[in-house]
Amino acid sequence: MVVCKKWILAKAFSGHPDSSNFRMETEELPDQLKEGEVLCEAIFLSVDPYMRLFPVPPGSVMMGEQVARISKSENQNFPVGTIVQSMLGWRTHTIVSDPSKLNKVPDLGDLPKSLALGAMGMPGMTAYFGFLEACCPKNGETVFVNAAAGAVGNIVGQIAKIKGCKVVGSAGSEQKCKWLKEGLGFDEVFNYKTTPLEKALKDHAPQGVDCFFDNVGGEETTNVLKHMNKCGRAAICGSISQYNKEEKDKGELPYGPMLMNMLRVKGIQGWHHVQKWPEGLKQMLLWIKEGKMKYKETVTEGFDNMVSAFIGLFSGQNIGKAIIKV
Numbered sequence: 001m002v003v004c005k006k007w008i009l010a011k012a013f014s015g016h017p018d019s020s021n022f023r024m025e026t027e028e029l030p031d032q033l034k035e036g037e038v039l040c041e042a043i044f045l046s047v048d049p050y051m052r053l054f055p056v057p058p059g060s061v062m063m064g065e066q067v068a069r070i071s072k073s074e075n076q077n078f079p080v081g082t083i084v085q086s087m088l089g090w091r092t093h094t095i096v097s098d099p100s101k102l103n104k105v106p107d108l109g110d111l112p113k114s115l116a117l118g119a120m121g122m123p124g125m126t127a128y129f130g131f132l133e134a135c136c137p138k139n140g141e142t143v144f145v146n147a148a149a150g151a152v153g154n155i156v157g158q159i160a161k162i163k164g165c166k167v168v169g170s171a172g173s174e175q176k177c178k179w180l181k182e183g184l185g186f187d188e189v190f191n192y193k194t195t196p197l198e199k200a201l202k203d204h205a206p207q208g209v210d211c212f213f214d215n216v217g218g219e220e221t222t223n224v225l226k227h228m229n230k231c232g233r234a235a236i237c238g239s240i241s242q243y244n245k246e247e248k249d250k251g252e253l254p255y256g257p258m259l260m261n262m263l264r265v266k267g268i269q270g271w272h273h274v275q276k277w278p279e280g281l282k283q284m285l286l287w288i289k290e291g292k293m294k295y296k297e298t299v300t301e302g303f304d305n306m307v308s309a310f311i312g313l314f315s316g317q318n319i320g321k322a323i324i325k326v
């Protein structure tokens with residue numbers, strides 16, 4: 001008999017998530033699969049900020065992506081040993097009756113399969129298509145990206161460097177800033193917890209910002225738009241500073257700087273481009289193999305520790321992609 005462990009949203013979120021929002025349950029799965037079914041055994045799971053923004057109803061299994069190995073199969077298209085990536089939720093084992101919905105993880109060679117949850121998955125493709133299509137970066141332009149040491153931000157900054165831009169990034173610790181500058185080649189970095197934004201942008205982007213990739217939101221968004229050059233482009237990717245706030249920021253509206261600087265501000269979503277992901281994944285893999293794109297993961301060991309990895313996203317515990325290894 002296979003016993004699946006699963007994390008349930010026990011109580012609706014209110015403010016910062018904590019352990020009381022979750023409970024673990026077990027579920028016995030049948031030994032015999034029906035024709036066409038497969039049993040997926042999670043290897044890596046992902047925690048992402050959207051799980052706080054779009055919560056499942058209380059009492060449901062937390063949603064999320066995982067990389068899993070097919071450990072039993074009654075489907076010849078998905079034999080035992082196939083590695084798949086899918087939105088199976090926070091659970092260790094899942095019987096899937098329609099495996100055509102599973103994505104086979106392409107051969108990544110020596111690279112970790114967990115990349116299918118990061119640079120070679122949703123965060124990477126959000127960075128790739130969101131940045132390139134909304135910000136249209138040009139050689140020599142200045143790019144500012146916040147939450148720059150997170151899963152999406154670090155890739156945006158690296159793509160911007162590949163495109164010949166000057167890259168300014170902000171993050172919440174000296175250690176993260178050091179990695180962005182020395183590890184990834186960002187031109188300028190600042191710790192937003194110790195340096196006021198206005199001063200930081202004046203010091204690090206005195207020529208103004210042409211492209212802004214916004215992961216943080218709230219008042220910061222308007223304040224960056226004020227510092228943008230004429231006809232600049234901004235990609236609104238997320239607003240992690242607001243997800244846990246009962247009272248959202250009520251600062252100045254962004255329309256003044258949008259008008260005065262003639263900005264193009266576009267909301268972006270990684271999933272929107274899913275039909276084009278193969279093209280983006282091919283390019284990302286090539287950059288990784290060429291050494292132009294580096295990846296970093298903060299790996300939490302053990303399914304039982306998944307909740308603390310998730311909570312940690314909101315206090316900046318992760319550098320690069322937060323991954324859970326079962």
Ligand SMILES: NC(=O)c1ccc[n+]([C@@H]2O[C@H](COP(=O)([O-])OP(=O)(O)OC[C@H]3O[C@@H](n4cnc5c(N)ncnc54)[C@H](OP(=O)(O)O)[C@@H]3O)[C@@H](O)[C@H]2O)c1
Nearest residue numbers: 049147150151152171172215238239240241268269270316
């Ligand atoms: N539109 C889309 O399709 C899409 C897809 C993926 C992600 N997103 C959004 O993109 C953003 C980044 O996601 P991600 O997956 O890269 O995140 P991540 O890897 O989970 O990293 C989140 C980082 O955000 C920073 N952070 C947390 N609270 C903050 C606050 N109050 N102010 C400033 N920074 C804060 C933390 O780093 P520090 O130590 O630097 O604070 C944390 O490590 C989120 O807003 C997310 O919702 C959108």
